[in-house]
Amino acid sequence: MLCHHCRVLATRIIQRASPKVSQHSRLLSSISTQTQRATRVLPRVSHSSPRASHIRSRPFSASATASDSAAAASSATPALPEKPDYLDDAESAIWDKLTAEFSPTELMVQDISGGCGSMYGIEITSEKFRGVNMLKQQRMVNAALGDQMKDWHGVQLRTKVP
Known part of the structure; x- marks a missing residue:
């Protein structure tokens, strides 16, 4: 599409x-x-239907094992999510910028334009969003991505506080 x-x-x-x-x-x-x-x-198609089988959901978060949680409690910086290997170059650049800027606990970046790179879906959870309203959170992400976003037609952005 x-x-x-x-x-x-x-x-x-x-x-x-x-x-x-x-x-x-x-x-x-x-x-x-x-x-x-x-x-x-018509109602929206659910992800379990055969028509939507090509859609991949790609959420990632930092794994929280017993040793990781002990290490995270002792250090001031939260564990960063591991970068997925299937990201293309543009998705990878977005991932790197957001990771450097926000130190997220959860991050998902996906090209939702069908592969042409004109629209991205971004879900980010960061402690830096604590105490900031949703509009300011999204403006923070927009400012971090700045020049990259000028070439896009749109972005679906979801920000959360852990």
Whole structure:
């Protein structure tokens, strides 16, 4: 599934290709609009359905074994979550920036734009958010990501206090 921006670009490329293809893209566009209208009425698909089997949930948190909890209690810095090996380069850069800035106890970064890198889902839990309202928490994350976010169409951001 393509994000809106990528879908518009693909439609423009198809329209430039040939007039016959342009007619097909208009038909595809009308079908897409009808599908969007229908999905507003229908309930959302649960992750257990066969249609959503390709969706991967990737939450990660610091493991808390007995030895880890004893070490965490003795040290002032909380244990950082382990960086997953399946992150692509852009997701990895976001992960590194957020880890350096916030020392999170839980962090999840996922490209939710279908692979084009235009929209990311970020869930972060950090002690630095304690005593700060949600809007300020999200502004802190936006400030940390700064220049990277300028190239994105959107971000789904969830911040939590441990």
